[in-house]
Amino acid sequence: MHVRGIHHLGVAVADLDEAVETWQRLFGAIVEHRDSLESQGVDAVSLRVGDSRIELLMPSGEDTPVGRFLARRGPGVHHVALATDDINGALRDLDAAGAQLIDQIPRRGLYGLEVAFVHPDAVHGVLTEVVSTD
Template identity: 50%
Template sequence: MFARIDHVGIAVEDLDAAIALYESTYGMELVYREAVIDQGVDAVLLDVGENHVELLSPLGPDTPVGKFLARKGPGMHHIAYQVPDIERALADLKAAGMRLIDEEFRIGIRGSHVAFLHPASTGGVLTEIVQPVDH
């Protein structure tokens, strides 16, 4: 079902400072930046081989990432796995008894189709599934 790791999401308080750290210290290349209004984040993708690190900065304190930062501080937010057919993956995961945060996909960064699985059914890890959209 999962084709590969798509990205690892990291919640940050200062997006520009985090970008500078990942570019200068880790040598990662910033390849995309977008404010994803529906999810309440300013997000960037940095390349790591064929995968990405996604840095997420909240657009406000009442957004999911804003609340995460208030509770836990900066750090690992989620892991995302790429799927070829998100609707099929959601149906299969639901049939397997997984608790879904999103019953239907929503639009994520770069227009991708995304959905989240509840950490209560994934061993405590917020898990995202992603079906990229061809550009």
């Protein structure tokens, strides 16, 4: 698949407002968007940090993917999102290359983006998201 680069880094946090304040204070982060995705059980804030993007994710409950991650590993990097301009082609390529896909077809992610997740076992422990960008 053709990757444009890292779209964002997804970071699981226990307190969204505290984490936003930390990233603003230490690294001059600027809030880009806020969103909630009920189907995934997360509240999120997208930050610009220089020309990069950090997505802070707070679970809306314990029995959610990010809630279980927090309980098991504590706060920290949750996933890496790679930008592509052809998400359907990317998923075909990944499938052909033998990568285990969590999402066989793109679904609607935060901020209305089309996304799909690749299983961390396929990427040496890195939960990897593919994000469609124009």
